[in-house]
Amino acid sequence: MEEHSKWYEDTAVEIAQHRDRLTHQGSRKYKLGLLLRASGRVDTFASGCPACRLFQREISRVVEDTDNLSLMSQEQRKNYFQVIKVVVKHLKEEHKLIGQRHNIIAWALIGATIGIVISSGWGTTQIGIGAGVGAVIGLAIGIFLYTKSKKEGRLI
Ligand SMILES: [Zn+2]
Numbered sequence: 076m077e078e079h080s081k082w083y084e085d086t087a088v089e090i091a092q093h094r095d096r097l098t099h100q101g102s103r104k105y106k107l108g109l110l111l112r113a114s115g116r117v118d119t120f121a122s123g124c125p126a127c128r129l130f131q132r133e134i135s136r137v138v139e140d141t142d143n144l145s146l147m148s149q150e151q152r153k154n155y156f157q158v159i160k161v162v163v164k165h166l167k168e169e170h171k172l173i174g175q176r177h178n179i180i181a182w183a184l185i186g187a188t189i190g191i192v193i194s195s196g197w198g199t200t201q202i203g204i205g206a207g208v209g210a211v212i213g214l215a216i217g218i219f220l221y222t223k224s225k226k227e228g229r230l231i
């Protein structure tokens with residue numbers, strides 16, 4: 076495990092406290108697992124990335140803003156999800172990280188689409204088979220890339 080700063084340790088404590096106050100469903104709804112992983116990433120990139128340093132402050136602000144996430148005002152809630160979204164987008168685009176599930180599903184869909192296009196040339200009864208085979212191939216590619224990214228430590 077890489078070294079983390081005091082900021083990360085404090086943030087992890089805050090996030091854990093939020094998690095304790097929520098149900099399992101609540102933690103999922105507020106993406107606490109993702110927020111914690113993204114915080115760890117932001118922390119490792121912060122020394123060389125001004126945007127990540129800014130995100131550290133933003134993340135601190137949203138986790139400290141309220142004691143109970145489920146009691147946030149509409150405005151706070153909007154801001155909370157916005158911060159997570161912007162941070163994750165930055166990690167993906169600037170630091171070449173990938174999300175946990177996103178890519179696998181995307182590949183399955185691409186596979187299914189290609190399968191439909193190819194099989195539509197064979198007649199209407201084959202489209203379902205084409206889509207199925209395409210989805211399976213897409214899924215296999217997605218899982219391969221996911222495993223590869225995981226090995227390279229590029230998952231958020
Ligand atoms: Zn950054």
